[in-house]
Amino acid sequence: MQPDSKQIKWVDEPKLGLAGRLYLTPLIDGLSLTARHFFRTARGEGFTRQFPEERPLFGNPLIYRGVHRLNKDEQGRVKCVACFLCATACPAHCIDIIGTESPWADREKYPQSFVIDELRCIFCGMCEEACPVDAIELTSLFDLTGASREEMVFDKEKLLSVYDQTCDLEPMRSRGPAAHSGPPPGKDH
Amino acid sequence: MATITVDGNDIQVGDDERLNVIQAADRAGVAIPFYCWHPGLSVVASCRMCLVETGMKNKDTGEISMMPKLVPACQTPAKDGTVVVTNSPKVRANQNFVQEGLLLDHPVDCPICDKAGECWLQDYYFSYGHQERRADVRPFTSRKRDLGEHVTLFVDRCVMCSRCVRFTQEVSGGSELLVIDRGSHAEIDVFPGFPLDDQMSGNVNDLCPVGALCSKDFLYQQRVWFMEPHDSVCTRCSTGCSIQLHVSQNQLYRIQPRYNPNANDWWMCDIGRFENESVRAPERLSSIEHRSADSKTGAGFSNRLWPEGLKAVHGALSEIAARTGGSTLAVVLSPFLTCEEAYLLATYAKTISADVVLALGKVPVEGADKTFKSGFTIRAERCPNRLGVEQILRHFQKSVIDWPALLKKVEAGELQGAYVSAGYPVAWIDEAEAAAFERLSLLVVHDILPSPLARKAHYVVPGVSFAEKDGSYVNHSGLIQWGEWGLTPVEGAHVDGQTFSDLLGRKGLYQAASVLKELAGIVPFFARAADGVPQAGLNLVTGTEKHPRTTALGTVTHPLPTFRSVGTAFLETEAVSRNGSNPISG
Numbered sequence: 130m131q132p133d134s135k136q137i138k139w140v141d142e143p144k145l146g147l148a149g150r151l152y153l154t155p156l157i158d159g160l161s162l163t164a165r166h167f168f169r170t171a172r173g174e175g176f177t178r179q180f181p182e183e184r185p186l187f188g189n190p191l192i193y194r195g196v197h198r199l200n201k202d203e204q205g206r207v208k209c210v211a212c213f214l215c216a217t218a219c220p221a222h223c224i225d226i227i228g229t230e231s232p233w234a235d236r237e238k239y240p241q242s243f244v245i246d247e248l249r250c251i252f253c254g255m256c257e258e259a260c261p262v263d264a265i266e267l268t269s270l271f272d273l274t275g276a277s278r279e280e281m282v283f284d285k286e287k288l289l290s291v292y293d294q295t296c297d298l299e300p301m302r303s304r305g306p307a308a309h310s311g312p313p314p315g316k317d318h
Numbered sequence: 319m320a321t322i323t324v325d326g327n328d329i330q331v332g333d334d335e336r337l338n339v340i341q342a343a344d345r346a347g348v349a350i351p352f353y354c355w356h357p358g359l360s361v362v363a364s365c366r367m368c369l370v371e372t373g374m375k376n377k378d379t380g381e382i383s384m385m386p387k388l389v390p391a392c393q394t395p396a397k398d399g400t401v402v403v404t405n406s407p408k409v410r411a412n413q414n415f416v417q418e419g420l421l422l423d424h425p426v427d428c429p430i431c432d433k434a435g436e437c438w439l440q441d442y443y444f445s446y447g448h449q450e451r452r453a454d455v456r457p458f459t460s461r462k463r464d465l466g467e468h469v470t471l472f473v474d475r476c477v478m479c480s481r482c483v484r485f486t487q488e489v490s491g492g493s494e495l496l497v498i499d500r501g502s503h504a505e506i507d508v509f510p511g512f513p514l515d516d517q518m519s520g521n522v523n524d525l526c527p528v529g530a531l532c533s534k535d536f537l538y539q540q541r542v543w544f545m546e547p548h549d550s551v552c553t554r555c556s557t558g559c560s561i562q563l564h565v566s567q568n569q570l571y572r573i574q575p576r577y578n579p580n581a582n583d584w585w586m587c588d589i590g591r592f593e594n595e596s597v598r599a600p601e602r603l604s605s606i607e608h609r610s611a612d613s614k615t616g617a618g619f620s621n622r623l624w625p626e627g628l629k630a631v632h633g634a635l636s637e638i639a640a641r642t643g644g645s646t647l648a649v650v651l652s653p654f655l656t657c658e659e660a661y662l663l664a665t666y667a668k669t670i671s672a673d674v675v676l677a678l679g680k681v682p683v684e685g686a687d688k689t690f691k692s693g694f695t696i697r698a699e700r701c702p703n704r705l706g707v708e709q710i711l712r713h714f715q716k717s718v719i720d721w722p723a724l725l726k727k728v729e730a731g732e733l734q735g736a737y738v739s740a741g742y743p744v745a746w747i748d749e750a751e752a753a754a755f756e757r758l759s760l761l762v763v764h765d766i767l768p769s770p771l772a773r774k775a776h777y778v779v780p781g782v783s784f785a786e787k788d789g790s791y792v793n794h795s796g797l798i799q800w801g802e803w804g805l806t807p808v809e810g811a812h813v814d815g816q817t818f819s820d821l822l823g824r825k826g827l828y829q830a831a832s833v834l835k836e837l838a839g840i841v842p843f844f845a846r847a848a849d850g851v852p853q854a855g856l857n858l859v860t861g862t863e864k865h866p867r868t869t870a871l872g873t874v875t876h877p878l879p880t881f882r883s884v885g886t887a888f889l890e891t892e893a894v895s896r897n898g899s900n901p902i903s904g
Binding site (some may be wrong): 228230236 | 427452462544
C-alpha cells in the first residue's frame with residue numbers, strides 16, 4: 130500500500146491546551162487512579178487473580194496455542210501417520226520422528242518415536258496447520274514447568290497422555306475418520 | 319547440421335546425434351513431461367504424457383505442414399525441418415487429461431509415500447495438472463506386494479510406465495518383472511517363485527517415477543527433502559560407479575547412482591547400494607591404540623590421544639628404520655586409499671628412509687566378473703583404486719610388490735616393521751595370514767574395522783570410510799573420478815589424508831584437491847587431473863572420455879528424480895531437536 134493511498138486515513142496529533150501543557154491535570158488523574166485501586170484492594174475487592182488456585186479464562190480454548198497433544202483415533206491408536214510434515218513445517222526444528230511400518234492392517238506407517246522438545250518450540254502452531262490427518266494439535270495448557278531439560282522433551286507416550294487429559298475439555302477439531310484408513314473404494318480386483 | 323524448430327525457436331542439432339523430440343526440446347530449454355521414456359531403455363510411448371504437435375517445414379518454400387494428431391515426443395526423431403509445438407491448448411489439454419487419468423486410480427497417500435518430494439506425478443501435477451481433483455475418490459491405502467529381497471511394490475501407486483519391466487528385460491536381463499492383466503486392471507508382478515533377486519534389483523526403485531517401487535532398505539526411514547546429496551564414487555568394485563550419498567543429520571540414508579557414461583551409465587549394483595554397514599558400524603575403530611611389548615599375552619591395548627599417539631607411531635617407525643635399516647620397514651598402500659592418500663603415505667615412507675619397502679595392499683577378489691545384458695559389470699576385483707595406487711608405487715620404486723610377495727618377505731624374516739593401511743569395508747584377512755605378522759617387532763595397522771591383524775598390531779590408527787573422505791579413485795579402465803565426503807568421521811577417527819599429512823609434518827588442514835594438483839605435477843600418469851576432475855571423470859589411460867551435455871533443464875541427460883522439486887535452501891535445514899535425548903543422533 131502506498132502512503133498516498135485513499136484507504137489510509139491520516140490523523141494529526143491533537144494540540145495540547147494550557148491544562149495539558151502544565152502536566153498537572155494528567156498527574157492528578159493518574160495518581161487518583163492509583164489511589165482508587167489502592168483503597169479497593171485494601172477493602173478486599175482487588176483485581177489480583179489467585180493463580181494457580183484460580184485459573185484464567187480463555188475466550189476460546191480451541192484456538193489457544195499451548196502444549197501439544199497427539200490425538201488418538203476411535204480405536205485408541207495414535208492418529209499420526211509419521212509423514213514428517215510437522216517436522217518439515219516446524220521453524221524451530223523441535224520435532225523429531227522415527228517412522229516405521231505399522232502393526233495394523235489398515236495403516237501403512239506410524240511413528241515409532243515422536244519427540245517434541247517443548248523448550249525449543251515457539252508455539253507457532255505450524256505443525257497443526259501442516260498435519261494432513263489432524264493428529265497433532267495445540268491445547269490450552271499453558272503453564273508448562275519442569276525440573277530439568279530432559280523432562281521438557283515430550284515423547285509419544287507423554288503427548289498421547291496430554292490428549293487423554295484434554296480430550297473432554299477440548300474435543301478434536303476433526304471428528305472424521307483418519308484419512309488413510311478403510312479399504313480402497315472403487316477397487317474391485 | 320539439422321535445424322529443428324521448438325515453440326518458434328530454431329536450434330541446431332548435429333547430423334549424427336539421433337535425438338528424439340524430448341531431447342531436442344530440452345536443448346532449446348523447453349521441458350516436455352514424460353514418464354515412460356528413459357534414455358537407457360527402449361521406447362514404448364505408453365504413458366502419453368509427452369504428446370506434442372509436430373510438423374515439417376518445407377525447406378524451399380518455408381511452408382509448415384502440421385500433423386493433424388498429437389504424436390509422442392519420445393518416439394519422434396528430431397530431424398532436419400521438424401517443427402514442434404509444446405505449448406498449444408491441444409497439448410496442454412492432453413497433459414491435463416493424462417494427469418487426471420493417472421490420478422483416478424492413485425491412492426494420493428503422499429504423506430506416507432517415500433517418493434513424495436521427488437515424485438514425478440506430484441511435480442507434473444503442479445505444472446500440468448488440474449487445479450483440483452474432479453473424481454470423487456477418497457485417499458486410500460495402497461496394496462503392497464513383495465517383489466524381492468530389496469524391492470516392495472505399492473500396487474495402486476503405479477502409473478504403468480513399464481520402466482521397471484523394460485529394465486529387467488534390457489539391462490539386468492533377468493526378465494523377472496512383467497505386467498499382468500489388462501486395461502485399468504494392469505499391474506506389475508513377478509512369477510510365483512521367481513522373485514526380483516538379481517544384483518541390480520535396486521535400480522528399479524530409482525527408475526520408478528512414482529512411489530510404486532520402494533526400496534525396503536529405505537522404506538519409511540527419512541523424507542527425501544531432508545537429505546542432502548553428495549557426489550561420490552562407489553568403492554565396492556573396480557568399476558567405480560558414480561554415486562550420490564544421501565545424507566541427513568550426519569547419517570547415510572541411501573546411495574543412488576549418478577549418470578556417468580564412462581563408468582556405470584545410469585545404474586549401480588545392490589552390493590554398492592545396500593551393503594554399507596561399515597560406514598556407521600558401531601565397532602568402528604575410534605582411537606589410536608597402543609599395545610606395549612610386555613603385555614603381549616593379555617589385553618594390553620591402551621588409548622593414546624591424537625597428536626601424541628601419532629608422534630609415537632612416527633617415532634617407532636623412525637626408530638626401526640634407524641636401528642635395522644630402511645629396507646627392513648615395509649609400508650603397505652591399500653587399494654582402498656584415494657590417490658592423494660596413497661601419494662602422501664608413499665612420500666612419508668620415503669622421508670623415513672629411501673630404502674623403505676613400498677607394497678600394494680591385499681586386492682580382494684570375489685569370484686569372476688559378472689556382466690549383465692546391457693554390459694554393466696560387477697568386477698571380481700572388489701576395490702576401487704588398485705590402478706591408481708600401482709601407478710604411485712611404480713613412480714616411487716619402479717616395481718610393484720604385491721600382497722603375496724610382501725607375505726613372503728615377512729615370512730622370510732626380511733622385515734622388522736610394517737605400516738599396513740587397510741580401510742576394507744568387509745573382513746579382509748584371516749587369522750592364518752595375520753599370524754605371519756606376529757614375528758615383526760613393530761606393526762602399525764591403519765584400518766576402519768577391527769580385524770585379526772589389528773589385534774596383533776602394536777599401534778592401531780583409526781581411518782575413515784569412503785563416505786567420510788574427499789579424494790580420487792582410478793577404476794579398472796583408468797578412469798579417475800572424484801568422490802566428495804558426505805559424513806563427518808566417526809568420533810575419534812581422523813581423515814586418512816590428514817593423518818598422512820600430519821605424519822609428513824605438513825602444517826594445516828589436508829585439502830585433497832591441492833594434493834591431487836601436487837601429485838599431477840610429480841607423477842606423469844596423473845598429469846591430466848591437475849586442474850581437478852570433472853563429474854564424469856577423466857580417463858588417464860586412453861586420454862579420451864565422454865562428457866554428458868548439461869542442458870538448460872538438466873533433466874534429460876540425468877533423468878533420475880533427484881531432489882528436483884526442492885530448493886537447496888530447504889535442504890540445508892534439518893529437523894532435529896538438539897537435545898541429548900534425540901533418538902537419531904544419540
